[in-house]
Amino acid sequence: MTKAEAGRKTVLAAADKVAIVAGSGRLPVNVAESLALVGHVPFIVRIAGETDPGTSLETYPGSTLAVEQFAGLLPLLRRQGITHVVLAGGVSRRPMWRAIRPSLSLLSILPRAILALRRGDDGLLRILVDLIEDNGIKVVGAHQVVPELLAVEGRMGTHAPIAADWDDLRAGLEAARAIGALDIGQAAVAIGGRAIALEGIEGTDLLLERVRDLRKNGRIAGRKRGVVVKCAKPGQELRADLPTIGPATVDAAHAAGLAGIGVEAGRSLVLDFGELVERADRLGLFVVGLTGRETAR
Amino acid sequence: MTKAEAGRKTVLAAADKVAIVAGSGRLPVNVAESLALVGHVPFIVRIAGETDPGTSLETYPGSTLAVEQFAGLLPLLRRQGITHVVLAGGVSRRPMWRAIRPSLSLLSILPRAILALRRGDDGLLRILVDLIEDNGIKVVGAHQVVPELLAVEGRMGTHAPIAADWDDLRAGLEAARAIGALDIGQAAVAIGGRAIALEGIEGTDLLLERVRDLRKNGRIAGRKRGVVVKCAKPGQELRADLPTIGPATVDAAHAAGLAGIGVEAGRSLVLDFGELVERADRLGLFVVGLTGRETAR
Secondary structure (H helix, E strand, C coil): CCHHHHCCCCCCCCCCCEEEEECECCHHHHHHHHHHHCCCCCEEEEECCCCCCCCHHHHCCEEEECHHHHHHHHHHHHHCCCCEEEEECECCCCCCHHHCCCCCHHHHCHHHHHHHHHHCCHHHHHHHHHHHHCCCCEEECHHHHCHHHECCCEEECCCCCCHHHHHHHHHHHHHHHHHHHCCCCCEEEEECCEEEEECCCCHHHHHHHHHHHHHHCCCCCCCCCCEEEECCCCCCCCCCCCCEECHHHHHHHHHCCCCEEEEECCCCEECCHHHHHHHHHHHCCEEEEECCCCCCC | CCHHHHCCCCCCCCCCCEEEEECECCHHHHHHHHHHHCCCCCEEEEECCCCCCCCHHHHCCEEEECHHHHHHHHHHHHHCCCCEEEEECECCCCCCHHHCCCCCHHHHCHHHHHHHHHHCCHHHHHHHHHHHHHCCCEEECHHHHCHHHECCCEEECCCCCCHHHHHHHHHHHHHHHHHHHCCCCCEEEEECCEEEEECCCCHHHHHHHHHHHHHHCCCCCCCCCCEEEECCCCCCCCCCCCCEECHHHHHHHHHCCCCEEEEECCCCEECCHHHHHHHHHHHCCEEEEECCCCCCC
């Protein structure tokens, strides 16, 4: 699959069978539920210690693999007659090298590739993707089989950015792009027309927690409002690691005293959309899908 | 004074009289002591609530101004026959607008300019600089009257970067440059050849604290070493807000588990040099002045 193809919607045939390799968070749950709704009940490959317990994922057929057993992924997918694989959710555990049985040539490559999922390292992710696809199984992005997860342009919910918020959205987008280009992070917070905090390896949750603390400690010069902007990095591998927001992002942005959230339309995922909009409306935050052309002033 | 001139050393004549507008931190102390050593005892304008108490600054002639009284700076400088002003140290307080007597035309501009010092906003800083210089008083950078404060190229102290550290120094420099170009921050932490944390408005101390916490919580994937790199932003107003390191930076980098510190030679200040080197040597950290050409691989 080429990069251009990676952006396209995948139309599933009736006989196709989708597996979700499910890391942590709400993304695999959203994907599974959406697929089931249209009659494509997915097979869930739970990653031990990563997949969140207590979700609807447990109601679908599936199997659990330790990070160390990832050499067993391909045989499992073949036994289940899987035609499409979605890699979804976070993977924070690293393989314990001693626990890996050195039986397959995959061994030396897969664990690095799994790690790469978390780190946004496209080079290594492509190794994993290539290995699966070499075996005749397509690797597709969550948004390709469930396109309704993609952020759309414009306002989601009741509240809209005011003029000053657009300055922040532009500054945040510019900053998020710059750090994305360096493969450092996906998100930036802008207040008063300037980016004031950038996401590194700590992730968006801790970025917003930091802004909350800075605001609490008076380190943000008496400025109200402000936004968090997430965007995909230029040339991003679109089949994994797309920027994602959900209801928890709204809560964290609210706790940080921000006025709203901007995401890149068509290249970001919005999880639990209904709940996100309900919460943003209730807390008075706007959520807006950016075209990416906002930086041109 | 033009930007080109701002980079040059200022040779003080015997009759010249230097005032230091002293914010917080060690920089004003370093500048005052170095000037006194060569016979130019400075006049200290202490900023109420900002200038650190208990330093040698108290042994020099001087006066204290509240942030709100900054309209009184020019008359004070003139009364003292000041020929050169150094703006040095941090200013975190904001003027209480009610406490300002609305008597001078400066009022609407100076407080914003003072704020700008802290925020690295060159445009506003230049307003302050221009106002002072319009009155025949030169505003000079700390490094122009005390050039020995500037970081030199190469290693300071005993320890030197190993090969892997140079990958980190390059990645850190590239990231610090990128955020500097956007006027967001001056510092980046790189570990394992990748930038993993970026400075925003929180400053270098909190950046390093964050890396310490990330390391403690296992969020930095088992990687040892790593560096913090500070550099001036492209086109930076060189008379204030130069990137600065000191003994406390060494402590914080050590606490974050980093192997060393990189600063841009000729465009960064090293405070309390002797103590910094002694501490880096004892803790096993390297401190290196970068030429800025390290990013070319």
